[in-house]
Amino acid sequence: MSARGQFITFEGTEGVGKSTQLRNAAMVLREAGVEVIVTREPGGTPMAEAIRELLLAPRTEPVNDITELLLMFAARAQHLHSLILPELTAGRWILCDRFTDATFAYQGGGRGVPAQTIQTLETLVQGHVRPDHVVLLDAPVATGMARARHRGGLDRFEQEALAFFERVRQIYLERAAEMPARYHIVDASRTEEQVSESVSELLKTLVGR
Ligand code: TMP
Helix, strand or coil, rough: CCCCCCEEEECCCCCCHHHHHHHHHHHHHHHHHCEEEEEEEECCHHHHHHHHHHHHHCCCCCHHHHHHHHHHHHHHHHHHHHHHHHHHHHCCCEEEEEEEEHHHHHHHHHCCCCCCHHHHHHHHHHCCCCCCEEEECCCCHHHHHHHHHCCCCCCCCCCCCCHHHHHHHHHHHHHHHCCCCCEEEEEEECCCCHHHHHHHHHHHHHHHC
């Protein structure tokens, strides 16, 4: 049987170029002969994508922080157990646009849910499963927000104030500092080509390991 694949996630605040860099990363890996599945959170399976729609739709009804948190983990349980784990076991690499680090950053940092509450759900849903590597695309919040606003049609998260995203970024950077072996910070304030080059180099290193 093939060796277990690598579980790599891409994180960052809004508008840092995650989708572009994920596509680039998948191409680099495929060129190196690695079988890759590209997926995202919240989402990645039909049911989890339905939960994503519930989560992202702007609404007038105030959304309770715990409702939001539970929906994130409900989508994650479905995604992890029906897609991510079987694919990793079959030897494929998973490139996932966001995972639980986003929950610590957005629900923890942004909304103020205690980290311990998030850890409890992380253990319930994931057991010991964690991403092998987290690529953190980091840029000043204002830079990314300008790009996100330019795209138009802001979702429920994108409608948050700048201070919310400053807290999100802060948690990402704190987690990166706490877990340097797992986190790879990429300066996303540079040009798309420069960022792509850094991401490509990083992935080639991971393939070589
Ligand atoms: P995306 O815009 O990168 O596709 O992500 C969708 C939104 O969901 C984004 O604003 C971040 C948010 N999110 C959380 O708040 N918590 C999470 O755990 C995840 C995975 C995403």
